[in-house]
Each structure stands twice: as structure tokens, then as C-alpha cells.
Amino acid sequence: MKVAEVQERIRKLKQENDVCILAHAYQGQEILEVADYVGDSYGLSVLASKAPNKTVIMCGVRFMAETCKVLCPQKTVYLANPLAGCPMADEIDLDLLERLKAEHPGYATVAYINTTSALKTACDVCVTSSSAVQICKALEADKILFVPDPNLGSYVASQVPEKQFAFFDGGCPHHKAMTEADVLEAKAAHPNALLAVHPECPAEVVKHADFVGSTTAIMSFAKESEAREFIVGTEVSIVEHLQFDCPEKSFYPLSTRLTCNDMKATTLMDVLGCLQGIAGEAIELPADVMEGAGRCIRRMIELGE
Ligand code: 13P
Ligand code: SF4
Numbered sequence: 411m412k413v414a415e416v417q418e419r420i421r422k423l424k425q426e427n428d429v430c431i432l433a434h435a436y437q438g439q440e441i442l443e444v445a446d447y448v449g450d451s452y453g454l455s456v457l458a459s460k461a462p463n464k465t466v467i468m469c470g471v472r473f474m475a476e477t478c479k480v481l482c483p484q485k486t487v488y489l490a491n492p493l494a495g496c497p498m499a500d501e502i503d504l505d506l507l508e509r510l511k512a513e514h515p516g517y518a519t520v521a522y523i524n525t526t527s528a529l530k531t532a533c534d535v536c537v538t539s540s541s542a543v544q545i546c547k548a549l550e551a552d553k554i555l556f557v558p559d560p561n562l563g564s565y566v567a568s569q570v571p572e573k574q575f576a577f578f579d580g581g582c583p584h585h586k587a588m589t590e591a592d593v594l595e596a597k598a599a600h601p602n603a604l605l606a607v608h609p610e611c612p613a614e615v616v617k618h619a620d621f622v623g624s625t626t627a628i629m630s631f632a633k634e635s636e637a638r639e640f641i642v643g644t645e646v647s648i649v650e651h652l653q654f655d656c657p658e659k660s661f662y663p664l665s666t667r668l669t670c671n672d673m674k675a676t677t678l679m680d681v682l683g684c685l686q687g688i689a690g691e692a693i694e695l696p697a698d699v700m701e702g703a704g705r706c707i708r709r710m711i712e713l714g715e
Contacts, residue, residue, distance in 0.1 A: 413440050416678050420444045423685040430463035431681065432478065434470035435625040436645045436673035439654060441469050441681060450624040451477075451523045452538035456711060458482055467684050469676045471496045476527040479693040480703045488684050492691035494675040499524045501580040502558045507532055510555060514576050518551030521706065522559050524582075527695055531702025533557075534709070539609050540624035541714035543569045548713045561586055565609040565616060584670050585610035588643060592665045593618045596641045600662050606631055607643030607664070615643060615664075632656065645670050 421444060424431055432454050433445035442448050447457045451474065458466060458478035465486045468475035473496055475489035507529060511519060521533040522542075530536055537545045539562060546554055546566050552573050556563035558580030567575040588611045597605070597618070604620040606628045616622055621631045625644055632640045632652050642649045643664040652661045683689025695703070 413678065416682055417444050420678070420682050420685060423682075424467075427465065427685065428463045429465045429467060429685060430461040431467045431469065432458060432461075432474075434474060434673065435629065435651065436647045436670060437469045437676060438647065438674070438678075439650060440678050441676065442651065444678070444681065445469065448626075450538065450540055450626040452540045452624065452714065453626060454478070455481060455523070455538070455707065458487075459711070461485075467681060467690065469681060470494070471499075471672050473499045473524055473526060475691075475693050476695065476703070477523065477707055479695060480527055480700055480707055483700055483704075487693045488690035489693060490680045490684050490690050491676040494672045496524050496582075496672060498522075498558055498580060498582045499526055499529075502529060502578060504528060504532055507557065510557065510578060514553070514555045517553040517555040517576060518549055519555045519557070520546060520549070521557055522562060523707075523710070525558065527699050527703035529557075530706040531699055533706050535713065536706050536710045537566075537714075538624065538710070540627055541710060542566045542609075545710060545713045546570045546573065559610055561612050561616075562609045564613055565622065582610045582670075584645065584668050585643075586612060587667055588612060588615045588664060590614040590618070593641075593643075596662060596664050600639055600641055600660075602637075603639035603641045603660075603662060604632075604635065604637045605641045605643060605664070611643050611664075619643065629655070632659070632661070644668065645673060647673065 431445045459481040467488045469490045471494045479487040519533045521536045523536045523538045555576045557578040560577035563577045606621040607619040639660045646663045649661045
């Protein structure tokens with residue numbers, strides 16, 4: 411089958427079966443074209459809770475499908491490819507978190523949304539890259555234990571200097587591998603380009619950036635800017651999407667090492683298989699996890715709005 415034929419089958423089946431397809435902005439162009447909504451982690455959480463359909467297919471990674479299920483317990487939520495996880499989300503489990511909390515009495519625990527639902531049950535609130543600064547400012551606590559990404563956490567701390575932060579030694583294996591040398595090399599190759607980076611990158615990269623924001627915030631910045639060239643410091647798929655959306659501008663990856671295999675795991679055939687009932691995983695979570703993670707995620711939405 412050709413790509414266009416698969417897409418046509420997907421569109422027909424999702425309409426016949428009242429299915430909403432959500433896609434994270436890191437998914438491939440062929441998946442974005444059949445999605446009902448495309449967004450960053452925050453946007454997908456909010457859209458998931460508002461979608462009227464009884465079934466949702468998440469094209470992204472496991473924590474995103476879990477977030478969707480927690481917010482919409484009455485819906486059937488499929489993770490299109492059950493192998494798509496987020497290595498950062500698996501860096502810290504409940505036991506490790508309890509030890510960290512014991513070492514930081516008096517701290518509020520703030521989890522990046524890139525964590526398991528089980529971990530969220532033991533956190534005060536979760537945040538995404540687009541809502542973290544606002545939520546950490548809005549929290550009553552003046553001491554924050556931020557897990558698991560110290561790069562995002564340090565960026566937030568720089569924007570919320572009135573509070574005290576403690577971090578876990580984790581992070582996204584792809585973004586945290588970026589270096590100042592990568593920036594200098596990319597800038598030397600494209601001296602007129604603006605640099606837009608995700609806050610999961612290290613401070614030595616972020617300090618050179620013209621813009622710091624979530625995946626969709628980076629896209630909006632590049633689309634709205636009058637500049638013609640951009641170096642993109644997040645997953646390489648964003649370079650491709652921007653090039654489709656703005657053919658008159660030029661986009662370059664900060665590094666081709668910024669490739670997330672987990673985000674690349676989902677294929678168009680997975681989405682079709684999910685609609686045909688032969689692929690995907692229907693997410694089920696224990697009642698206590700639904701309840702505890704629900705409190706943590708709903709607090710994020712309350713404070714983020
Ligand atoms: P966003 O919150 O920008 O969607 O980022 C999610 C992510 O996994 C970045 O690596
Ligand atoms: Fe997780 Fe990093 Fe992949 Fe984002 S890019 S899903 S943080 S491993």
C-alpha cells in the first residue's frame with residue numbers, strides 16, 4: 411500500500427468508529443497529516459480531556475497515553491506502538507523518589523510530565539516544558555524538589571529566582587547530550603540563523619539561545635519570526651515539520667544526534683493496525699494510580715490555565 415492509501419483508510423476508520431487521533435509534535439509528517447490534534451505534552455493533556463470521542467489513539471510515548479487515560483477514565487485510550495517509552499520517565503521509580511523526598515524535608519515535589527503515572531501519585535503537581543515556570547511560580551511552597559530533569563529544572567530555577575530548587579541527576583538522553591561545541595559548530599555553519607532550543611538541553615546550550623520553549627512553542631516562534639534561518643535544538647522531526655510549514659525559510663538541526671528512537675517507533679501502519687484492532691495497547695491503570703496521578707495532573711491543568 412502507498413502512504414496516501416493507508417492515510418485514507420485511517421481517516422475512514424476513525425470517522426466510522428468515533429476515534430480521535432492525538433499526535434505529539436515529534437511524530438512523523440505522515441502521522442501528523444491524519445491526526446485530529448497535534449501538540450506538545452501540555453496541549454495534548456488538555457486536548458485529551460476535551461475530545462468528545464469515546465476512543466483515543468495516542469501517537470507519542472507511554473507517559474502521554476497514560477496521562478490521557480488518567481484524565482479520561484471512561485475512554486478507551488490506545489498507545490499506538492506499545493514499545494514507545496520515554497527513557498527519562500523510567501529513570502526514577504517510587505522507592506528512589508521516597509528516598510529523595512526524605513532527604514529534602516519541607517520541599518514540594520514537582521514532577522516533569524515525562525514520568526510514570528505511578529510516580530505522579532507521590533508528587534504534588536506535574537509540569538510540562540511549557541507550563542513549568544508558571545506552575546512553579548504559582549505554587550505556595552518556596553522550596554521545590556524537581557524531578558527527573560535537572561536541565562529543565564535549572565532553566566525553571568533561573569526564571570523563578572525567589573525559590574530554592576533541588577534536582578535529581580536524570581534528564582533526556584538525547585537533549586542532555588548537546589554541548590556548547592555543537593552550538594558553536596552549527597552557528598559557524600549558519601551564521602545568520604537564530605537558535606531555538608528545548609529547555610531539556612544543558613545550560614551551556616541554553617545560554618546561546620535566541621528562544622527557549624516547548625516543541626510547539628519553538629514551532630510558533632520560527633513561524634512568526636521575521637528571520638529566515640533557524641537552528642533547532644530539539645528532536646530532528648521539528649526541523650522537517652517547520653520545513654513543510656515554511657518552505658521559504660531554512661531550518662537546520664542543532665545536531666543529528668537529537669533523534670529520539672522512541673518517538674520514531676510509531677508508524678502509520680501501527681495507527682492503521684490500532685484502528686483495525688490488531689495493534690496498539692489499550693492502557694489500563696490500577697485504581698489507586700488513576701486517583702493519585704489524576705490529582706497531580708489535574709493540579710497542573712488548574713495552575714497552568
Ligand atoms: P514538550 O513538552 O515540548 O512536548 O516535550 C516533550 C518531550 O518529550 C521533549 O523531549
Ligand atoms: Fe523522552 Fe527525550 Fe524522547 Fe522526549 S526526546 S520522549 S524526553 S527520550
